[in-house]
Amino acid sequence: MNTRGGNNGNRNNRKPSFSKGGSYDKNKQDGKSSASKYNKPFKKDDKPFKKWDKPAKTEKPAAVKDDTIRLNKYISNSGVCSRRDADLYIQSGNVTVNGEVVTEMGYKVKPNDRVVFDGVLLNPEKKVYVLLNKPKGFSTADDENVSSAYDLIRNASTSVLKPVGRMDKSTIGLLLFTNDNEMIQKFTNAAQHSSKLYQVSLDKNLKYEDLEKIQTGVYINEHKVWVEEVSYVENQPKSEVGIKVKTSNVKVVRAVFEKLGYNVIKLDRVMFAGLTKWGIARGQWRFLTEQEVINLKNLK
Template structure:
């Protein structure tokens, strides 16, 4: 069930604020009856008419995208750089990313047109694991990595990792590969954390979001989530 004004806005015919005015003005019908209450909720089965014309309800879509490096995680870019939306030009629905990955970060991004689903996944109280593989300059000590779990203060934020482990090291090149699991989603969080301990990030990739992985995808490819996966993500967030 969704609020009537939200359903009207999602159909694309007007904004939510204007939809509210249409309702108050008595220009909206639900199942043949005029509705003027803004708190009214409707389901997918209800027929909604605005000024006598049935609205077309947008089909809800859910995807996993393997975002390449050098792509912006927004719906548009003022510098005309490639965005994650550009990979979905074959769809009429207005898709957008759930959260963000940096321009220079690759990996898993969820794309959808379901605002309620997006808010559910991004709410701070719903601690969903996000797993990253990081190539860094330098080889950090165990003591420094322990700071990730305790929390690192950066620009007014306390940045924490749920899990951190060095997977491999290259003494000749003075680099390391580190696996990091976050609950938080602060701006440039992983890069800021590694910069704080003196081992700047060279490459960064998000490999998992909850139980979702990039299996079977190469950079720039996407796949649609199954109804079971969508239901499981909602369950995981709640």
Template sequence: MSENRERLQKVIANSGFTSRRKAEELIQDGQVKVNGKVVTELGTKVGPNEKVVVNGIPIEKEEPVYHLLYKPRGVISSVEDDKGRKTVTDFFPQVTQRIYPVGRLDYDTSGLIILTNDGEFAQSLMHPKHGIDKVYVAKLKGIPTKEELHELKKGIEVDGEFLKAVHTKILSTDRKKGTAIVQMILHEGKNRQIRRMFEAMGYPVSKLKRERYAFLTTQGLQPGESRELTPYEVKMLKKAASENVN
């Protein structure tokens, strides 16, 4: 009977070392060895008894863990930061596994972010074709019209990049202060996407929060607090990612 062989990037991702996409970059950059030899082919498959080393660190499969963090503003959505700023992993000193964030929230954006060592799980949630709702609430300087919000749903080009919202809605306005609270739903998560979209229309974002990720909310959590996802929540997220293929 032949041994169960899997793609090298999947093995690295499942070890909790990094995401599958980053694992592919590491392979192509020649930073991965299999049985002592550098491997750069993404199609390479390895068996359970082969020795995989990434950046000099042997890969071992970890038990998958899943955490939900209410990220405060002023925190980097990364495992580490070369400028010494606080990162999302700093909130998990008790976690021994090598967890990393699923996607990202900008430095000045607060709200929900998932951290895990399950690469396949992370990849399925991040891919926009799976249609996972990410619900944001933004405070704007200025009050956009319904027509302008509709333009964001159709999509606009900003700095040569096409940016699109799934849904937009004005929650409240303050005519005296000239501000508005707007809800926006995304399926993708491009760099500073919401801020760039509103700024392109002349409405700078003064505050931004991700209030919901799929069915997960900030209920019961304060900024900086976290909890483990329940097995049922993990199961439902995987189900949502597999069913919602646009």
């Protein structure tokens, strides 16, 4: 009796065998040894696949630096007007490049091209205007023994910025830096009429009669210092005084009080040509807005 059950002893009922490669081997099924290539034992030195050679890395050609700039942007960077207005001037034939009138929109120029806008030769460097709330201990003077105020705004621009006017290390408050030489000349000119407001801290209370003398004008080196306004600071001791003048020289402000026998402990410029310290912490700076720049240029 077949105790293993079924038809296991029946050769015809055996499951078909498969080669190692997964293919059905008919020759083996028939009891013959296979000469098929599929039945060859695998050897380590067999190389059924061709080695893939990585293609040599080709160097990309160096990118050619394009140093050209659109004409309207060139004009805008010079600070004379906006790009939109520059397009109008270009279309009207008021712009020349290297002596030739250009009216083409999108025309590009190189940095060394000579661009004349409405009869004025332009400087392509973009104008930068930085307002600093200068702390004590920094000066605009070129003195190796004193920290430079320029160091506080050095990272504001790749252009070299210059201060508008001078400020010693003891004076604090608003100081404008720019690469706009025309604006520097404008606000350092003695005939400039923009107002500067200072808060002055004195070593003693300012007498009312001395306050009136300052209002009418004090002579410094035989020159009368005109004061727009002077008053005590509200809710402060009488040693705290606000004074508004047009001069850009802060030394003159000190000299006014020293002339009357007072020592200036602190001098803080809190307003300059309509610009205030609002939102600028001591030692910090910000860029002027486009409207603020326009306002400065319109001041007489």
